[in-house]
Amino acid sequence: MKIAIVxxxxxxxxxxxxxxxxxxxxxxxxxxxxxxxxxxxxxxEGIIFNYYCPATSPKIKKIYGYLLYLRFIISKVNRSSYDKLIIISPALAIVMYPYLKFKYKNKFWLDYRDVSIEQKFMKIFTKVLRISSNISISSDGFRDVLPMNFDYVLSHNFNIDIIKSSRLNNSNLCKKNISNLPIVISTIGYLRDTNVYIELIDGLKDSKNFELRFIGEGPSVNNLKNYKAINRISNMSFYGRYEICEESTFYYETDFVNIYFPKEFSNLMSNRFYNALIYHRPMIVNSNSFQAEFVKKYNLGLVVDDFVDVENKLFDYLQSYNCVEFEENCNNLLNEFLSDYYYFEKKLLEFLNIR
Incomplete structure (x- = not known):
């Protein structure tokens, strides 16, 4: 059997x-x-379609790019006669719908990781779901925005090999106390939520007790650098694009992971959430997010409505922090997620006709 991942x-x-x-x-x-x-x-690596179309491109350029990419996909798929497809994008699945219905009905797996344009095209997206073989979602929170009566398979955003070895890691806060400052708060990954980051910065700027690190690239970076310069903020730093092999180091060197997202992303489970869990780092999440349910249930960090008086809220959390309980809670939730992973693996192997 030959598979194409798109x-x-x-x-x-x-x-x-x-x-x-x-x-x-x-x-x-x-x-x-x-x-x-x-x-x-x-x-x-991969069969690459080269057409420059970054996130800041005009809408007409994005539409044209998708049409060109659709033609590229169909050409490559037809040439290689793949038995089945794994499509890692609801937007692509919508664009490909006529082709999928004609050639790959019940022969493609759809993977859903983020609320996107499908919310504006729910009628056709529902048709896509009907002709799919399997549908994986990265968060149970997405069930609130997706059509009912489909068998969604939960597929968490983590590396299974790292999960299995995560019990070797220890939280930095096990070794820190109030006199061992500053406390490092890191936002790691693709940086796109400028307004939210500025709320955090305003809550802790120039504090000698906290250091803010923004690690990665994205449309927010230049805005944040300008904000730092204009306001002469002394306790924030940047580290640009990094290789995936470097990521663990950034988590090891942080005390809290910032996972506060805008409301439009409240249903997702972010990569940062899983990484914070894997590397045993307390997290900061917004109270209206799906992630907050896990943080509250397992006491994995600080849940806030906003960043007003956030410094005192962080110190309150530190006062009640128990290293042993925190490590145990991380491992308990990881075990729960491992069960979900093994079910996902079972369904994927069935799709691949591997028993």
Whole structure:
């Protein structure tokens, strides 16, 4: 059997692709990855469609890009006669709907990781779901915004190998106390939520007790650097684009992980959430998010409505922090997620006709 994984970005921008690849590799499956190099990055892996179309492009350019990419996908799929497809994008699945209905009805797996344009095209998206073989979602929170009566398979955003070894890690706060300052708060990954970051900055700027780190790239970086310069903020720093092998170091060197998101992302489970859990780092989340339910249930960090008086809220959390309980809670939730993963693996192997 030959499989094609189809994404709407270059491979480096799709970290959860590894979840599928690990299983395909473990069972020596024959597969290709069809991807779109939107940002002009140097990437030699995959069957690459090169058309520069970053997130800041005009809408007409994005539409034209999708049409060109659709033609590219169909050409490559027809040429290689793949038996089944794994589509890592609801937007792509919508654009591909006529082709999928004609050639791959009940022969494609749809992976859903973020609320997107499908909310504006729910009628056709529901048709896509009906002709799919399987649908994976990365958060149970998405069930609130997706059509009912479909068998959604939960697929968490984590690396299974790291999960299995995560019990070796210890929280920095196990070794810190109030006199061992500053406390490091890091926002790690793709930086796009400028207004939210500024709320955090305003709550802690120039505090000698806290250091703010923004690690990664994205449209917010220049805005935040300008904000720092204009306001002469002394306790924030930046580290640009990084390799995935460096990521663990950033988590090891932080005390709290900032996972406060805008309301439009309240249903998702972010990569940062899983990484904070894996590396045993307390997190800061907004109270109206799906992630907050886990943080409150397992006491994994600070849940806030906003960043008003956030310094005192953080110190209150530190006063009640119990290292042993925190480590145990992280491992308990990871075990729960492992059960979900093994069910996802079972369903994927069934899709691949591997018993």
């Amino acid at each position: 994404t709407q970005s270059q491979i480096v921008r799709v970290p959860h692709l590894k979840i599928f690849r690990n299983i395909l590799n473990d069972y020596n499956c024959n597969y290709d990855i069809i991807c779109w190099n939107k940002e002009g990055l140097v990437d030699k």
